[in-house]
Amino acid sequence: MYKLEDLLERLDYELIQGTIEAEVNTVVYDSRKAQKGCLFVAIKGAVADGHKFIEDVCKKGCKVVVVEDEVCVDDDVTVIKVDDTRYALACISAAYFGYPAEKLHVIGITGTKGKTTTTYMIKSILDNAGHKTGLIGTIESIIGDERIPSSNTTPESYTIHEYLRKMYDAGCDSVVMEVSSQGLMLNRTAGILFEIGIFTNISPDHIGPAEHKDFEEYLKCKSLLFKQCKVGFLNIDDDHYEDIVQGHRCSVETFGFSDAANIKASDVKLINEPGRLGVDFKVSGLVNCEIQLNLPGKFSVYNALAAVAVCRFFEIDEEVMKKSLLNAKAKGRIERVEVSNDFDLMIDYAHNAMSLKSILTTLREYQPKRLVCVFGCGGNRDKRRRYEMGEISGEFADFTIITSDNPRFEEPQDIIDDIKVGIKKTNGEYIEICDRKEAIAYAINNGKPGDVIVLAGKGHEDYQEIKGVKYPMDERVLIQEILSER
Template sequence: MKLREILYGIDVLDFRGDMDTDIEGICYDSRKASEGDVFICIKGFSSNGHEYASKAYEKGCRVFLVQEDIEVEGATVVKVENTRREMAKAASNFYNNPSKGIQLTGVTGTNGKTTITYLVKSSLESMGRDSGIVGTIKTYTGKRDIESERTTPESLELQQYFHEMVGNGIDSCVMEVSSHSLELDRVDGCDFKYGIFTNLTPEHMDFHGDIESYMNAKEKLFHMTSKANIINIDDEWGRRIYENVKCAKAKRISYAIREQADIMAKGVKISSEGVKYTMVTPDYKIDIELSIPGEFSVYNSLAAAALLYATEVPKEQIQRSISLCKGVPGRFESISGKEGETVIVDYAHTPDALENILRTAGSFAKGRIITVFGCGGDRDTTKRPVMGGISQKYSDVSIVTSDNPRTEDPDAIINDVLGGMDTQNQNYQVEKDRNIAIKNAVSMAKEGDVVVIAGKGHETYQIIGSEKIHFDDREIARKYLEVK
């Protein structure tokens, strides 16, 4: 491909070199650079790619996309205002705009994104349609499962995945779209046909600064869609987004349990076995069942069913496909003990998610709720005391432990959590070692008790400092259940 084709639609501020240079690939990591690549100099939070241009040059790169001046003799240099933003367009051009050939759905919001993407994928598979997925747990391209490092990949990898999907005959993909990816232009160049909004509660305040900015980042998705935006209007921020996108080219479809909406869940019944309700649409009513308990399961399944409705899937198939969904790894994943105790492992790492999980567990527990949780390091600190208060309020015993401390002192993180707890109340413990914390919780659980292990869910590792060690909450819980 010629350089001029890759630069199509990109606002070039300055240029020197040859527009007809043949391009073999694109990269932004000098360690992966090779001859014939365009090297894109990304100015990040912790490093500046412009400082690695010489290393990319040594690897054979002779074309550079920059936003700062660099000195590379005899190379073609293209200067733009923002290389991260333009990389998304360049990557899409290089891979022949692959998302145009896919029914691409973006799901955004604080909680529920992963579950909704899995519900949609599972539903499509039950109808004989293979679907791609991009999200927190993995990316699936039709032939490859790629473990995820972040919720939404960098734009270059994302376009490569779409390209693989098209090559593998995939015509549909559902992906989680994080606020970071929207704010940092990772999803520019994506041809979203549908968008789903779940809910919004304070999260990533270390990055966005305030919840208004957080909402504005999420809202960007719904100005990028072409067919329909499916929005939860029981959520106050969802109602605002619904109003804000009324002039967008995509039609609006509201969903709710309580507010009057286009698609509603009526007659909701929640038990330890799952949820049942009647889905009411402008055209018909159908009964929905899902074997995952909790009100959040009503919202998640309603959003997935609303998307299927918007894509004109027959009502009988919607009803059947949702009922066949069996859950998501690390999302309210239940493990039964020999003595009648239950362990639930969940990814809940926000105040709202933790409260939802604990209230749901409390609705069917015959005994005590014993909670093990911590908060991640190098992340939003404002939620830590809030989560401490929530755990203490909805648990009979709270065990505060370490999550992924990363480069922070685990004791300092735990102290932040304790700042929201009544330390005069004796219903909590502190155990920094997560392994021992889980052991203690499982050991004290008796018949009818529910142990909730929150924060890591599907993760099979713990990040301590810069080291990633193997650690799976589910494995640890099963080990201690076996020896009881």
């Protein structure tokens, strides 16, 4: 049992009725999980308002409710009123799980692109250096040998503290976490003092009715990380670096190609050889060494520089760092799959116009004989994405194979027809093959020496969503099936 007084110790609140001496056995914010003796936090979500379910949770035996609005409950229910129940949930969850963030080295990474790859780079290095490192991110959360698929880049605060507690109990001393702008805006990381905060880059994204109202808000939310960390490592080359760092409350170190960077990259060499599509470069400044990556592109250099900064903070051996970076990869993020000695095949999560343009322009720098793009677009989403991605692929790829990708409740052919509207604005060659396995097989079976093929859109996803059902479909499995059938 937990004393309510202890769970509220770091929270400003008003006791409306009842007593802070009340005892609770668990904390819930989903009314469906309410039980006898619980504390319920009423969250105002995008779909439902928890305040509307107060009567239901009290009928189930809830003895404490934390609210923003006035509510009417029986006299034996304690009511705690706060300004922001999301912030309250973060503070209460931290107390409930014994403040696990304070027992770990917590590293937070924010930015539009690069968060996922950078988290895996850092985890790889720390693990190889003898640390036991947890991970919370877009693809999954990793707690020891347990891997939990993610639904949000940054989970709800209760889940974050639950995972941190499990990591500590499993013997972890560190955790690296993707920190989304939504996570910061919705106070999912409130109350956590990050030991390290990292900024990769920022560009217009996640702007719309259900996310950020405009780029200024998006920018402001990203910058919040540097008001709740001890040390900040930031990309000084980004056009909005000054905006991100404004009002920071941490010590700051920078990385980038600029001469002003504390950790500077130079002498970049793109490597395209059998079995390797990567990049080599020199590091100077606070760290001096040469780095090799089996990941392509300039943006991979930025991700690696962030990891190098963390290595310096942890005083990690240079050889351990270099070896770890050479082998680091994230599932579905410019992930190379071995299919032939004649051409390269990459899997990437690029699922909008911005990310597709980024991966295609990056691979174009390696001067492939042909750049082949296999992609589709999700159903029940903004149709403009289809036109834009079609136009991008037509412009930047030599050959496009339009296929299906999570059609949901739409007909796959209708989505393909929308993509064709965009691609027909260009001179890019294309074909349409609705079945994704057949599309991938066509790309592999018609691959030519010097080609680079990118399967875009699915990345780490291992399913295809059709008519409300998620059917198993992992592109890596499809590739192996195709190769075995040849």
